[in-house]
Amino acid sequence: MDNISRRDFHQQAFGSLMVWSLLDTLFARGAFADEVSPIAAKWLADLNAMSVDLKGEKLTPLEWQKQVEKLFNRVEVTELMKFVNFEKLTATAKLNERGETSLRAKLPEVEGLPTNLVYGHQIFALNKDRSVVPHGHDNMATAFLILKGEFHGRHYDRLEDDKTHMIIKPTIDRTFQVGECATLSDIKDNVHWFKSNTDGGFIFNIHVMSVKPGRTGRVYIDPEGEKLSDGRIRAKKIDHAEANRLYG
Numbered sequence: 549m550d551n552i553s554r555r556d557f558h559q560q561a562f563g564s565l566m567v568w569s570l571l572d573t574l575f576a577r578g579a580f581a582d583e584v585s586p587i588a589a590k591w592l593a594d595l596n597a598m599s600v601d602l603k604g605e606k607l608t609p610l611e612w613q614k615q616v617e618k619l620f621n622r623v624e625v626t627e628l629m630k631f632v633n634f635e636k637l638t639a640t641a642k643l644n645e646r647g648e649t650s651l652r653a654k655l656p657e658v659e660g661l662p663t664n665l666v667y668g669h670q671i672f673a674l675n676k677d678r679s680v681v682p683h684g685h686d687n688m689a690t691a692f693l694i695l696k697g698e699f700h701g702r703h704y705d706r707l708e709d710d711k712t713h714m715i716i717k718p719t720i721d722r723t724f725q726v727g728e729c730a731t732l733s734d735i736k737d738n739v740h741w742f743k744s745n746t747d748g749g750f751i752f753n754i755h756v757m758s759v760k761p762g763r764t765g766r767v768y769i770d771p772e773g774e775k776l777s778d779g780r781i782r783a784k785k786i787d788h789a790e791a792n793r794l795y796g
Contacts, residue, residue, distance in 0.1 A: 599666035609733030620729035647796035648672040674744040681791040682741035687764040697749025706738035
């Protein structure tokens with residue numbers, strides 16, 4: 549690593565992380581020709597190394613968010629869609645009547661690939677007016693890339709918690725188009741809510757769980773709570789079933 553800085557190395561490796569994660573999903577669903585898959589070996593090595601670095605606190609969550617956003621700003625989704633057989637990828641997907649449908653991929657068996665990965669990934673599929681319901685994250689770093697369709701995306705900073713409520717403050721409220729991305733961590737934009745404005749909307753998601761040792765996962769809320777000063781909201785914590793009923 550004599551000729552590049554550690555920051556440059558991180559950025560390049562995270563580029564490989566995100567590209568590999570998407571290609572991994574596409575490989576597993578048969579979107580690529582068989583002869584392409586061996587290329588994944590190097591990408592996976594970069595992915596695993598950088599996920600370990602994030603969990604080992606060698607890279608902060610905010611640095612992770614900034615680098616992923618820079619990467620996604622250079623992604624040409626239209627060209628990627630031309631390169632893959634997206635129709636085949638989604639042909640058998642049956643979308644839920646409410647909320648998102650998670651398309652999960654099984655990692656293909658390719659010689660030389662690690663089998664114990666540190667990250668998770670999925671593609672959310674939604675029809676019009678269906679949502680990835682509002683929720684926060686405990687001890688996670690997550691990124692989203694709009695693959696197809698249009699979404700109304702809302703993010704909130706998570707300011708305080710008690711047993712029954714979360715104090716949040718809106719940070720993002722806008723339309724997301726194909727190729728646009730969003731990231732979140734415990735530090736910034738922790739709560740989010742994506743509603744599809746079109747039928748057949750698809751979001752690629754990568755999530756690094758247990759960034760630090762301890763509990764990790766989603767915390768569902770009702771963001772239409774009591775309005776406080778300075779734009780803050782006192783949002784009630786709810787379970788997934790209630791969140792899906794209200795906003796799915």
